[in-house]
Amino acid sequence: MRYRNIPLLITAACALSACDLSPVPQAMVLEGKTMGTVWRVTLAGVDATRRYALQQAIQQQLDADDGTLSTWKPDSMLSQFNRYQGEAPQPISADMADIVTAALHIGAQTGGAMDITVGPLVNLWGFGPTKQPAQTPTVAQIAAAKAQTGLQHLRVIETAQGQWLQKDLPGLYVDLSTMGEGYATDHLARLMEREGINNYLVSVGGAVLSRGQNAQGNPWRVAIQKPTDRENAVQARVDLQGHGISTSGSYRNYYELDGKRISHVIDPVTGRPIEHKLVSATVIATTALEADGWDTGLMVLGSDKAKALALKQHLAVYLISKEGDRFISWMSPQFAAFLLFD
Structure with a gap:
């Protein structure tokens, strides 16, 4: 099974405006590939001698998850x-x-x-x-x-x-x-806890989860990417406060067919790719799995229905719709509590 090919969230170990300051304590960053996407683990306060063992343990966990969930592997x-x-x-x-x-x-x-x-x-x-x-x-x-x-x-x-x-x-x-990245991200978080690591930021594709603080002793921060395939610009920044976050978007995984852009987000009711104006849905929840499930459902529903459901369910949701050449954002009251303004 292939997941979203390019993460829709930009993870950062510190505030984006301060990442180049020096000298600063160094975080351990581990990376790799899984499920047709990439994984990334950023750790604070972990001895460098543990790098190889942690890299191996993470990859083994993700390979096991892929062996459970994959529709591409016949023996899963x-x-x-x-x-x-x-x-x-x-x-x-x-x-x-x-x-x-x-x-x-x-x-x-x-x-x-x-x-x-x-x-x-x-x-x-x-x-x-x-x-x-x-x-x-x-x-x-x-x-x-x-x-x-x-x-x-x-x-x-x-x-x-x-x-x-x-x-x-x-x-x-x-x-x-639709929920594989969140599932795997939660597993990485549990792996870090078993390893006695309390300060980490883990991600698989577009799903992210954090605990503790970064190497500078500040909260982990995540930037939501502007929904366009032409640039890597920041739309908003959040302090996860130990939660999981996931973004679903219609603007990265697509192809052209018969002169139309075909999105990977399929509406089960119509049986067709979505065509409405909602281009990105971000959800913050207790687990990355939960966030990963809700963001897909909200993307399918479209802006109006997604807003109504977010308010009814008291979800922390950030929606971006495209009106002509403009991007229009909306957030639920619950999401506002995570938003950063610096």
């Missing part, structure tokens, strides 16, 4: 479930049960806008393991793919003996890429 736990054409419950890991349970909850709260069963539609439009279509999918093709989707066809079963995932639609195809 998710791929095996997707190939299964029966209705009997299939054994899964506790971690996979957690991510699917969270996805089903957010899916219900968004009225199905965040739908992890849209895999057939994702593949039809060329954003899964299959190639990009040579022409726009037909109405019949879209209808056929939609008939193989629906959160109501998926169920997590948890007992004292373990966890299972069940589908009552044999052709149901689950795509967890």
Whole structure:
């Protein structure tokens, strides 16, 4: 499974305006690739002799996560479930049960806008393991793919003996890429805690989570990128205060087909890529997994419905819409508490 190819958040170990000041204490920065995107871990107060061991431990954790969630790897736990054409419950890991349970909850709260069963539609439009279509999918093709989707066809079963995932639609195809980055980011945070590291900023793709302070003894700060593929400009800065953050955008992962820009964000209701004016949705939540699920649902809904849902659910949300050549931003009251003005 491929995730968002380019992070939509700019992480920083200090205020962006002060990063070049010298001398300053040095942070340890580790980086690598996973799930079709990049990961980055910034640590404060960690001895340099631990670099190699931490790099190895992080990569091993992320490789294990990819081995659970990937739709690109035929032997992954998710791929095996997707190939299964029966209705009997299939054994899964506790971690996979957690991510699917969270996805089903957010899916219900968004009225199905965040739908992890849209895999057939994702593949039809060329954003899964299959190639990009040579022409726009037909109405019949879209209808056929939609008939193989629906959160109501998926169920997590948890007992004292373990966890299972069940589908009552044999052709149901689950795509967890909408929450994979958040899932992996939370795992990196737990890994840091197990290693006795209390000051860290971890990210996988567009999902970020922080704890403690940076190398200068200041809060970790994250910059939300201006939603354009032509420049790396900062739209807003936030102090995460130990929370997770994730951004979903329609402006980076796309291709051109029949003279139109085709976004990777698919609306489960229409079966088509979104075409509304909302171009970026950022969510801050207790976990990166939660933030990663909500941002996708809000992107699908569009500005007006996303604003109403954010207010109803008391979510920390920052939305950016494009009106002509202008970017119009909106934030919920909960998000304002994280915003930095310096």
